[in-house]
Amino acid sequence: MSAVFVILWKDLLSEFRTKEMVLSMLVFSLMVAVIFNFSFPPGSEFIQQAAPGILWMTLVFASLLGMNRSFVYEVDKGCMQGLMLAPVNRTAIYLSKLLVNFIFITIVELVVLPLFSVFFKLEVLHVAGQLALIMFLGTLGFTIIGTLFSAISVNTKTREVMLPILHFPVSIPIIICSVQATTAVLQEQGWQVLWGWCKLIVVFDIIFLIVAYFTFEFIIEE
Amino acid sequence: MDNKSSSPWVRILVVATLITMLVDLYLIFEFAPTERAMGHVQRIFYFHVPSAWVAFLAFFIVFIGSVGYLWKRDRKYDMIAHSAAEIGVLFATLVMITGPIWGRPVWNTWWEWSPRLTLFLVLWFIYIAYMMLRSFVEGEERSARFAAVFGIVGFVDVPIVHLSIRLWRDIHPSPVIAGGDGSGLHPDMKITFFFSLFTFTLLFFWLLVQRLRLEKSTVATSELKKQIAY
Numbered sequence: 001m002s003a004v005f006v007i008l009w010k011d012l013l014s015e016f017r018t019k020e021m022v023l024s025m026l027v028f029s030l031m032v033a034v035i036f037n038f039s040f041p042p043g044s045e046f047i048q049q050a051a052p053g054i055l056w057m058t059l060v061f062a063s064l065l066g067m068n069r070s071f072v073y074e075v076d077k078g079c080m081q082g083l084m085l086a087p088v089n090r091t092a093i094y095l096s097k098l099l100v101n102f103i104f105i106t107i108v109e110l111v112v113l114p115l116f117s118v119f120f121k122l123e124v125l126h127v128a129g130q131l132a133l134i135m136f137l138g139t140l141g142f143t144i145i146g147t148l149f150s151a152i153s154v155n156t157k158t159r160e161v162m163l164p165i166l167h168f169p170v171s172i173p174i175i176i177c178s179v180q181a182t183t184a185v186l187q188e189q190g191w192q193v194l195w196g197w198c199k200l201i202v203v204f205d206i207i208f209l210i211v212a213y214f215t216f217e218f219i220i221e222e
Numbered sequence: 223m224d225n226k227s228s229s230p231w232v233r234i235l236v237v238a239t240l241i242t243m244l245v246d247l248y249l250i251f252e253f254a255p256t257e258r259a260m261g262h263v264q265r266i267f268y269f270h271v272p273s274a275w276v277a278f279l280a281f282f283i284v285f286i287g288s289v290g291y292l293w294k295r296d297r298k299y300d301m302i303a304h305s306a307a308e309i310g311v312l313f314a315t316l317v318m319i320t321g322p323i324w325g326r327p328v329w330n331t332w333w334e335w336s337p338r339l340t341l342f343l344v345l346w347f348i349y350i351a352y353m354m355l356r357s358f359v360e361g362e363e364r365s366a367r368f369a370a371v372f373g374i375v376g377f378v379d380v381p382i383v384h385l386s387i388r389l390w391r392d393i394h395p396s397p398v399i400a401g402g403d404g405s406g407l408h409p410d411m412k413i414t415f416f417f418s419l420f421t422f423t424l425l426f427f428w429l430l431v432q433r434l435r436l437e438k439s440t441v442a443t444s445e446l447k448k449q450i451a452y
Contacts, residue, residue, distance in 0.1 A: 148371075152355070207378065
């Protein structure tokens with residue numbers, strides 16, 4: 001377990017010194033949100049109904065940007081061999097990368113969500129807790145899948161292009177449930193509906209985590 | 223390399239597939255009665271549903287092959303997974319083509335975001351991604367390993383996708399075979415349907431055998447090339 005935190009600390013430290021990942025994800029997601037805004041007629045009512053979908057698409061796009069990079073430095077600078085030579089469990093590498101990605105995206109979300117609610121005229125303060133729960137579960141879901149696939153895509157010829165192609169079809173369930181749960185919160189459809197979707201996300205998160213846990217070591221061995 | 227074409231089992235499979243395909247065509251276009259409300263377009267059902275079945279069967283074999291490869295590290299399992307994925311994508315594409323041809327006159331729309339259609343579309347994307355992944359990875363062993371991981375994750379994803387989109391409104395005809403009120407086929411339709419399923423399954427295995435032979439020759443050729451080059 002301590003190996004997980006050592007790798008996690010290493011990545012957090014290098015990010016803290018350069019700030020390149022979080023900053024680019026942040027700027028990118030704000031720009032996506034603004035561009036989505038232009039796809040509706042000015043002052044349209046639809047935009048509020050579409051807001052949960054736009055929010056999640058923005059976050060998934062931004063997170064792909066970050067997850068694409070999560071193994072690039074390791075592979076390009078030869079650090080991956082160092083990690084694999086270290087006498088630690090291979091899955092520790094996966095778990096630490098998962099945590100790093102999750103932390104980065106959560107930071108982005110903390111900044112994006114308030115701005116998003118201003119842009120799209122959403123009342124989020126009174127449901128902040130429920131939104132935080134959905135954000136936590138949904139983000140965890142697509143980071144579990146994304147971290148696994150980024151270890152694959154970094155070794156392909158097309159790298160940045162391959163990750164979304166692998167990631168999108170598989171993460172559709174997580175995105176559907178997260179969007180529906182967010183809609184349930186914003187349109188005040190009640191706890192029953194929200195809880196139904198959240199339960200599904202929890203189950204999907206667990207299933208994907210188990211599959212990722214057992215398949216990751218096959219990706220990085222060589 | 224052994225030449226599998228001489229195997230008596232493959233010959234039996236080829237002959238059986240050809241005969242059943244001819245019989246199936248007769249059953250579909252002559253024997254099965256015309257559906258009262260939908261007319262002749264309903265006959266596409268005998269192609270559409272068996273294609274979907276073959277696609278699911280193929281993707282299941284991709285899963286089995288992927289697990290087998292990661293477990294035993296035998297090239298054979300990877301070849302099976304690769305071949306099955308290709309045939310699966312072919313039949314899934316057929317499903318996506320025959321569905322709208324039926325849907326346009328009956329539902330009055332080419333496409334509807336119903337759970338089953340959406341599921342199939344997502345499924346199609348997953349295995350298109352699988353094929354792309356295979357071609358974008360350098361090195362046979364590595365390509366096989368990555369594809370196996372994706373084949374497993376993709377297949378585990380299928381019931382999850384199904385569950386998550388089932389909560390939408392469904393206008394897809396409810397299963398007519400497995401009972402329920404107002405369901406049930408004319409007996410002749412039933413015979414045709416099940417015969418069609420059988421035919422498509424045979425066709426699948428024949429294609430799989432052929433595709434595997436092709437894969438084996440490809441591997442043999444690249445081995446020969448290496449021997450010559452070095």
